Amino acid sequence: MGKVLVFDRERSVSIEEYEERPLGPGELRLRTLYSGISAGTQLTAYRGTNPMVGGIWNRELQLFEKRQPGSTFYPVVGGWAYEEIGEVAEASPDVQEVRAGDLIYGAWGHRSSHIVTESFARAHRLAPGLKPIVGIFSQMGCIALNAVLDAHLHVGETVAVFGQGVPGQLAAQLARRNGAAVIAVDLDDYRLAKSKDLGADHTINSGTCDAAKEIRALTGGRGADAVIEISGSPHALHQAVRSVVYNGRVVAAGFYQGQAEGLYLGEEFHHNRIQIVCSQINAVAPELGNRWNRTRMEQTIFRLAGQGDLELETLITRIMPFSEASDAYAMLDRQTETNLQVVLSFEE
Structure with a gap:
């Protein structure tokens, strides 16, 4: 069984279990190592100030529309987290280019595991020589x-x-x-x-x-x-x-x-x-669309970090166990401590 963070309602965090499904062809299971908390977007969901609370984004019209009576924003599964780093724990037999133990970064929420395709893993492999925890800075x-x-x-x-x-x-x-x-x-x-x-x-x-x-x-x-x-x-x-x-x-x-x-x-x-x-x-x-995209930006960030031209790890001010996620959000919300980047560790 895996574990995932959930915003039940405004300023309420719980951790729920979920069943991990079997892998399909070309898939890998990642074991999450670290997950970063965004003190911006994630806190808006935690506090209930995000425009999604009272509205729904209509992707076709690219407009916000008011929620219908009885419709609710909560629960938010995963807490809208988007700064994760994990290692390959299991792979389908047909996976060729990604190995167990490879470090993969991405956005899958505050959850203990995640399934990705081999093509995703290839494009999101953390550069050699970087500490795993800096992978949370991709977003x-x-x-x-x-x-x-x-x-x-x-x-x-x-x-x-x-x-x-x-x-x-x-x-x-x-x-x-x-x-x-x-x-x-x-x-x-x-x-x-x-x-x-x-x-x-x-x-x-x-x-x-x-x-x-x-x-x-x-x-x-x-x-x-x-x-x-x-x-x-x-x-x-x-x-x-x-x-x-x-x-x-x-x-x-x-x-x-x-x-x-x-x-x-x-x-x-x-x-x-x-x-x-x-x-x-x-x-x-x-x-800039003819030469810049999300992948190139991610690779640039980690290349600069690997060269010593961009400081990432020094921005991490607190590492807390995933089991203490509720305390972490309350601390950031109330600003009871001075922090920059707070990280949840799944290695408890």
Whole structure:
């Protein structure tokens, strides 16, 4: 029997058992080693603030529609987790190129096992030499890299990154690798200290100053050449708009909840002709589609990590047993501890 995390209702986590089915042709069973908790999207499902709670995404129309009376978002099986790493525990006899013990990353939720095809396993094999636990950064790494690609950065430019949680930390590192000077912005001094340690050129606590004025002072009054907003706060998005150069680009990579309270589009957005571009992990910008895709982004993240050009493991601040998942979510929800990346371990 396998075990899976379930959000029963708002702020309620349980662990349920499920029967593991036999393998079919060309399939492998993965034994999960680690699973990362996203303090963004996953917490919106845990807290009940996700738009899926009151609405249903109509894929055909690409519109949200209101839920019918009696329809419910819960239970959420797997907790919408998307940062897993496992090892091959069993393979069908016809599997040729993947072996027992190979490390495979992907997105299958907080569950103790998962079945994949051989072709999936080949494309998601963790690069040799990397510690298994860093495999949980495949999604967060892609979110950050996609935001940097959407920012259209050039050597010698300055980018401000609003939000220094895990995706913001990664975006800041990647922007520096891209040749940009980085201004890291957050409300938390612990996160900003980590940003400085990982190479940010400047850090700003936006709770203690006018961040836009500080950024303009650091750029000779011009403003940042590009801004990445990755915290998911409408207030931060407004400050990002205030901080960018005239006719500049703001990449909105955060997951915004509810109404955009604190975003004033009649002010700097209107008068400075600012572009706000959505960055979302399910696709790359159309102009990059001939050379970038999800697989290449994943491979790039792990290649940079293997070369020592991207720090991943240092972002992990807490590892907890899978059996304590409820405590882990409550801790992140209530912010009773300072954390960046919390990881659930299935090796209990």
